[in-house]
Amino acid sequence: MSDPDGERTPVPQRAVDRIKAMIAGGQVGPGERLPTERDLSAQLGVSRSSMREAIRALTTLGVLESRHGAGVYVTALRPADLLETFSVLAEVSQGRTLLEVLQVRRMLEPAATALAAAHASDEDLDRIGALLNRMEGGPDTVCTDTATADLGFHQTIVASTGNATLAAIHDGLSSHTFNARVWAGHREAGLTAKLREDHQRIHEALVARDPDAARAAATVHVLRVERWLSADLAVTGN
Amino acid sequence: MSDPDGERTPVPQRAVDRIKAMIAGGQVGPGERLPTERDLSAQLGVSRSSMREAIRALTTLGVLESRHGAGVYVTALRPADLLETFSVLAEVSQGRTLLEVLQVRRMLEPAATALAAAHASDEDLDRIGALLNRMEGGPDTVCTDTATADLGFHQTIVASTGNATLAAIHDGLSSHTFNARVWAGHREAGLTAKLREDHQRIHEALVARDPDAARAAATVHVLRVERWLSADLAVTGN
DNA sequence: AGCGTGTAGTGGTCCGACCACTTTTGCATG
DNA sequence: CATGCAAAAGTGGTCGGACCACTACACGCT
Numbered sequence: 070m071s072d073p074d075g076e077r078t079p080v081p082q083r084a085v086d087r088i089k090a091m092i093a094g095g096q097v098g099p100g101e102r103l104p105t106e107r108d109l110s111a112q113l114g115v116s117r118s119s120m121r122e123a124i125r126a127l128t129t130l131g132v133l134e135s136r137h138g139a140g141v142y143v144t145a146l147r148p149a150d151l152l153e154t155f156s157v158l159a160e161v162s163q164g165r166t167l168l169e170v171l172q173v174r175r176m177l178e179p180a181a182t183a184l185a186a187a188h189a190s191d192e193d194l195d196r197i198g199a200l201l202n203r204m205e206g207g208p209d210t211v212c213t214d215t216a217t218a219d220l221g222f223h224q225t226i227v228a229s230t231g232n233a234t235l236a237a238i239h240d241g242l243s244s245h246t247f248n249a250r251v252w253a254g255h256r257e258a259g260l261t262a263k264l265r266e267d268h269q270r271i272h273e274a275l276v277a278r279d280p281d282a283a284r285a286a287a288t289v290h291v292l293r294v295e296r297w298l299s300a301d302l303a304v305t306g307n
Numbered sequence: 308m309s310d311p312d313g314e315r316t317p318v319p320q321r322a323v324d325r326i327k328a329m330i331a332g333g334q335v336g337p338g339e340r341l342p343t344e345r346d347l348s349a350q351l352g353v354s355r356s357s358m359r360e361a362i363r364a365l366t367t368l369g370v371l372e373s374r375h376g377a378g379v380y381v382t383a384l385r386p387a388d389l390l391e392t393f394s395v396l397a398e399v400s401q402g403r404t405l406l407e408v409l410q411v412r413r414m415l416e417p418a419a420t421a422l423a424a425a426h427a428s429d430e431d432l433d434r435i436g437a438l439l440n441r442m443e444g445g446p447d448t449v450c451t452d453t454a455t456a457d458l459g460f461h462q463t464i465v466a467s468t469g470n471a472t473l474a475a476i477h478d479g480l481s482s483h484t485f486n487a488r489v490w491a492g493h494r495e496a497g498l499t500a501k502l503r504e505d506h507q508r509i510h511e512a513l514v515a516r517d518p519d520a521a522r523a524a525a526t527v528h529v530l531r532v533e534r535w536l537s538a539d540l541a542v543t544g545n
Numbered sequence: 546a547g548c549g550t551g552t553a554g555t556g557g558t559c560c561g562a563c564c565a566c567t568t569t570t571g572c573a574t575g
Numbered sequence: 576c577a578t579g580c581a582a583a584a585g586t587g588g589t590c591g592g593a594c595c596a597c598t599a600c601a602c603g604c605t
Binding site: 317318319353354355356357374375376377378 | 557567
Binding site: 079080081115116117118119136137138139140 | 588589590591592596597598599
């Protein structure tokens with residue numbers, strides 16, 4: 070299967086594989102520095118241009134990090150590093166895909182909120198409460214600010230589950246632009262009050278450390294957003 | 308008002324933004340062809356090398372696709388295109404992160420399997436059944452083959468929910484290398500028979516179009532894998 | 546000993562040439 | 576006139592070298 074020659078595969082791709090192998094093989098660990106671009110290109114027998122393309126690819130994947138004048142480093146390889154590219158989905162998605170994203174969140178968010186009810190620290194709960202207050206800050210609050218607080222509210226909850234991978238995926242699924250659009254729509258539809266109730270109910274369940282109540286509250290919340298978006302797409306013609 | 312140019316941002320990054328803007332602005336739609344690398348570089352006032360790095364970045368993100376001798380094209384921008392990079396996570400993850408991945412799958416897989424029980428077509432069920440048989444193909448079956456069939460089994464189930472975004476995320480969470488490792492471990496632990504029961508139970512629930520049974524069966528399955536991995540990590544010292 | 550400054554080394558950018566592949570053109574053939 | 580194949584034009588792929596911008600470290604000055 071491994072095709073020793075493999076001359077048919079593009080040069081930068083081979084370089085990418087070699088670097089990946091270096092990391093997987095433990096020759097370079099997270100946070101460590103790689104040989105210089107010039108050394109690497111000579112070592113793998115490719116031009117520096119191709120090597121740079123390979124490095125660029127691994128950089129966009131969140132595996133490597135280039136520091137001008139210093140060198141190329143392996144990232145910490147934390148889930149958040151590798152899933153940063155994820156947000157592109159929520160950014161460019163439209164219509165049907167947006168509904169699919171929300172459907173996935175409906176699977177994740179209740180379970181995550183329930184987990185948070187069991188795992189969240191007191192500091193987490195404080196921060197969540199603070200964000201809740203910020204969302205309710207009078208009717209003159211700028212829409213953008215409300216959306217930001219909403220985003221932070223849910224992200225903090227998911228982060229307090231202690232599962233970094235889950236948090237990274239969830240963050241990718243709820244981009245800023247996505248949430249802003251939903252909030253703008255909700256304001257029109259006059260559902261702001263309902264969402265406020267949802268958030269308060271979620272917060273109460275977390276403070277009470279009641280996983281079941283938290284799961285139920287989160288389910289109600291996501292379902293409400295999903296139903297509105299579904300109706301909205303039907304009108305605007307997805 | 309400070310720095311209208313923004314000359315401080317790296318050149319390829321600026322090129323990436325410009326191309327993104329071209330897509331977002333509708334100047335080039337999904338599947339359409341971009342100007343040649345030479346034209347683009349002249350048009351944006353950057354060198355062809357930098358333009359190539361920008362294209363390479365967008366290619367790894369799944370937004371663009373280069374065809375040797377033909378040109379550079381915008382992908383269909385489907386979720387599967389944009390989430391292909393996702394699999395890197397499951398590839399390089401180790402220890403703790405592996406458990407986190409499994410925990411996320413425990414949230415997604417039951418809900419997805421339940422959805423599949425309601426939405427799967429007869430053809431889907433046939434394919435799932437075929438893969439189930441392939442997994443049970445006698446004791447002389449190569450381990451790699453069993454792992455592949457297992458992977459296909461779950462992927463086909465998730466794909467039959469009709470939610471392409473969900474399918475793409477799930478695929479990223481269950482890479483081939485990851486599953487192969489788990490299967491190798493299971494063979495040692497002699498849990499193969501148990502897994503077979505799990506799979507059969509899931510299949511039966513799908514054929515019966517029973518969402519609740521499907522959800523329960525999937526939960527049991529993922530939980531079993533998760534428990535084994537947890538114990539294994541404790542031994543090998545994560 | 547402390548602190549700038551200079552210098553070597555690194556990634557960043559550009560250029561121009563050539564190679565490999567694909568598509569189109571156009572000529573020769575039936 | 577239709578057909579098929581070969582030549583040519585166009586495109587991405589790769590290479591090598593040159594120079595710029597930045598960082599880090601060591602040297603020398605105070």
